[in-house]
Amino acid sequence: MAFSRNRPSPIWHWQSVLLGGLSLSIGWGIRGNFGHEYGAAFAGCLAAIVIALVSGRSDWQQRVLYFAFFGAIGWGFGASVSYMQVIAYTMSGQSATQLYGYAALFYIGFLWAGLGGAGTTLAAVAERERLVKLFKPILFVFGIWFLQDLIEDPIAHALQSGIKLDHTASRHKSPLYWFDADYLAASTALLAMGVYDLLDQKSRQAVWLPAFAAAGASVGWLIQYLLHTLGLDQPLAALLTYPLGDPTYINPETGKLAFDPHNFLNNWPQWFGDYPTHIGWVVGLIIGLIAYFVRFGKFRNGASLIVYMASGWLLAFLALPVFGSLFFADYGGLRMTPPRSDDWAGITGVFIGMISWMRRHQLRPVAVASVISGTIGGLGFSGIQWVKHLLMAPGSPRILAGRGVSPDSPEFKTTVANWADWQQQNWHSFLEQSYGFVNGIAIVVALGFLATRIPLHKDHMPNKPAQGKWTLGVATVFVLLAIPYVNLIKNVEEWGKQLNPEVWTRTITQADGTQEIVPALWDVPYLGRLPGVDFLHMTPGAWFTLTWLLLLCLFIILIRRHSREPIALIPAYWLGKGQLIFLILLWLMIVGNFERALVNWHPDRILTEWGVTLNAILATLLVLTVPTEKAPILIQIPASYDPVYKQAWIRALLAMTVSVLFFWQTNRLIYHYPPHEKLDNSIHFRFGPEADWRARPNLKNAQHK
Incomplete structure (x- = not known):
């Protein structure tokens, strides 16, 4: 079955396409400043709202909050x-690494847009009943x-006392x-x-849970005890362990081994080395719990997803x-970017799990849309990086050197000087915003493909x-309070770094005599300045959080009031x-x-901050x-999505193969x-x-890379 349209949905109008691209581009430009999952959730949320609005389908417009909620989670x-x-691999100049870099960018883009597309399409x-049930899980x-955020650090410090831990260079x-x-x-x-x-x-049946857990822990302890008694524990550990590095690597400057083999990390959690005698019962306990839920678990109301x-x-x-990787x-193992994070493997599993669940629960249109959006996202990530590299070609010292122009020659110096400002533009922001635009597309x-194929x-x-x-x-609070909060709370730390340190920070002396800079404590007005009162104060982050908690209370009051009697400010139609x-x-x-950007402003930020503002105006x-409230759309439901699903995967593989080879070869030719x-x-x-x-x-x- 070809990807043809039955009748042009409003989603296919050029203004709708532009708005969809702009919404994710804006979000992606801002995401680059805040980073990670929370920033991407904001970008996906914006785009999902747009899709619901421009669809011309009243049922999708009525679900705009669900689009925003699930779209944000997916992205x-x-x-x-x-x-x-x-x-960086794509710009390395090493042929194999460049080919790998473009392929890996396609793969990352595919996973990212595939899961984002799945969340939005769900x-x-x-x-509606299925969507509602999903909220509780x-x-x-x-x-x-x-709770994990609250207890993870205390647990880590309890297990490894005396060693300074953080979430950056010492993680x-x-x-x-x-x-x-x-x-x-x-x-x-x-x-x-x-x-x-x-x-x-x-x-x-829940009474069996402690029994399964105890049995698992006991069996795990017994197995480890027997292995140790028979002298097999160390050979088994050696068989299942490899160093995250090359013990034979020679430092080219000294001609000697660069690293002490005992200084390498390995492929197991750090606590395995710190508490090796506890591995057996802990692993057994986990397996026992898993066995219980495999036997008795129901995981209803979407919990199985x-x-x-x-x-x-x-x-x-x-x-x-x-x-x-053994x-x-x-x-270097089956690792995408050693020595960096291997979350790519986990997200691969998330994608496979999601696709499997959708197919099993008669939601194959979600699987189809996921592969379609993933393919375009993969092309976008690898393709925009290729475009960026092409735009950086004029005045590139690497191209001049490749042509045999000596760095000491007048031609080389003049060309590089003339194009210096061009080369020093914020090209990464160009990549972020342009890739975001493609994700919106x-x-x-x-x-758009599903808009005329899904029944109303x-x-x-x-x-x-x-x-x-x-x-x-819940969705309203999530979209308008939770997503902004988890992103904007990061501004407080940035203000503390860039603004007056006497106001924003203080220095404390630790038990070992070392000094540490921590956030300042700001007194509660009036009450915190009373004689003898020295405890009514909070950090800047706590004041920020308190303000948002008050906003949360306001939202709860207004939402309850609106459910009983509509508030005039809120439109009557979705x-x-x-x-x-x-x-x-x-x-x-x-x-x-x-x-966030203002406290450390530089003209290079214009491409991002002014660019996203201009796009926001448009x-x-x-x-x-x-958007229109209702548009005439002819719905034609396919007899089966299986042919479309298979065709989507074939096109994805062809797109990856052809595009990666093209980007790799043309880059090296230029x-x-x-x-x-x-x-x-x-x-x-x-x-x-x-x-x-x-x-x-x-x-x-050493510090973490």
């Missing part, structure tokens, strides 16, 4: 994958992740460190689903960098009260509500992003003028790189004698 996943080193395809996950010293990956988040998500399942079932995705994360992580240790194409939902039946109205309130939500979220983040115009032995060793390489995993490994007693 957040891919942001955990490390990619800066992959970008809101468009699934029955998701809130359980959010809750346990909040690998934590006993919970494992490939710099988010395995704890995946594990606690499974734990949350276990707790949810126990509360949901309220079954007498989270189980599929979290289990997929852990299984892929174990299969690729942990165990799979067979490829001489090549990916969502437009994927949802009848979410609101006459004389029948809508179920799950509370989920709309199109207007969606436009209002989009504009509040958009401009709140535009202003917050500018506040997006505001488009979102208020392009840049005329020198021979391998003359390349700059300071550049990132994936292969060869100076590969990063060989020359720049993470070491126990």
Whole structure:
């Protein structure tokens, strides 16, 4: 079945396509400043709102908050994958590394847009009842992740007292460190689903849980005891362990071994080395708990989706960098960007788990849209990096050197000087915003394809009260408060670094006599200045959080009031509500992003801050003028999505193969790189004698790369 349209949906209008691209481009430009999952969630949220509004489908417009909620979650996943080193690979000049770099960028872009597309499409395809049921399991996950943030550091410090840990240069010293990956988040998500399942079932079978756990722990302890008694524990450990580095690497400057082999990290959690006698019973305990839920777990109301995705994360992580790398240790292992994070493996498992669940639960349109958006996202990430490199060609010292022009010649010096300002532009921001625009196009194409193939939902039946109205309130708080908060709270730290240190910071003396700079304490007005009162104060971050908690209280009051009697300010129709939500979220983040950049302003920031503001002005115009409340659309439901699904995968593989080869070859033709032995060793390489995993490994007693 070809990807043809039955009748042009409003999504295919050029203004709608432009708005979809702009929304994710704006979000991606801002995401580059805030980073990681929270920033990507904001970008995906904006684009999802736009898709619902411009669809011309009243049922999708009524679901605009669900689009925003699930779209944000879907786009957040891919942001955990490390990619800066992959970008550097494409510019390394080493042929194999460049080919690998373009392929890896396509793969990362595919995963990112594939999961983002799945989240957005789920809101468009699934029955409302299924969407409503998903909220409780998701809130359980959010809750346990909040608890994880509170207790992870205290647990790490308790297990490794006396060693200074942090979340930056010393994070690998934590006993919970494992490939710099988010395995704890995946594990606690499974734990949350276990707790949810126990509360949901309220079954007498729960009495078996302690028995399974105790049996598993006992068997695990016994196995480790027997292995130790028979002298097999050390050989087994050696068989299943490899160093995250090359013990034979020779320092080219000294001609001697560069690293002490005992200083390498390995492929197991740090606590395995710190507490080896506890491995058996802990692993056995975990297996016992898993066995219980395999036997008795129901995971209803969509909880099974989270189980599929979290289990997929852990299984892929174990299969690729942990165990799979044992067979490829001489090549740096099955690791995408050693020595950086291996979250790419976990996210691969999340994608596989998601696709498997969608196909099993009759949601194949979601799987189709995921592959379509993933393909375009992959082309966007690798393709925009290729375009960026082409635009940087004029005046490039590397091209001049490749043509044989001596760096000491007048031609070389004049050309480089003339193009110096061009070369020093904020090219990474160009990559971020342009790639974001392509991701927006990916969502437009994927949802545009389904807009005329998905039957209209009848979410609101006459004389029948809508179920799950509370989920709309949750989604509202998530979109308008939670997403801005988790991003903008990072501004406080930036202000503390750049503004008056006497106001924003203080110096404290630790027990060992060392001094540490920490956030200042600001007194509560009036009460905090009373004689003898020296405890009514908070850090700047705490004041910021308190303000948002007060806003949360306001939102709860207003949402409850609006559910009883509509507030006049809120539009009566969902199109207007969606436009209002989009504009509040958009401009709140535009202003917050500018506040972040203002304290350390440089003219180079114009490309980002002025660029996203200009795009936001255009997006505001488009979102208020392009969407219509209802458009005539001819719905033609395919007999089966299987042919489309297979064709989507074939096109994805062809797109990756052709585009990666094209980008790789044209880049090398334009840049005329020198021979391998003359390349700059300071550049990132994936292969060869100076590969990063060989020359720049993470070491126990050094800062994390």
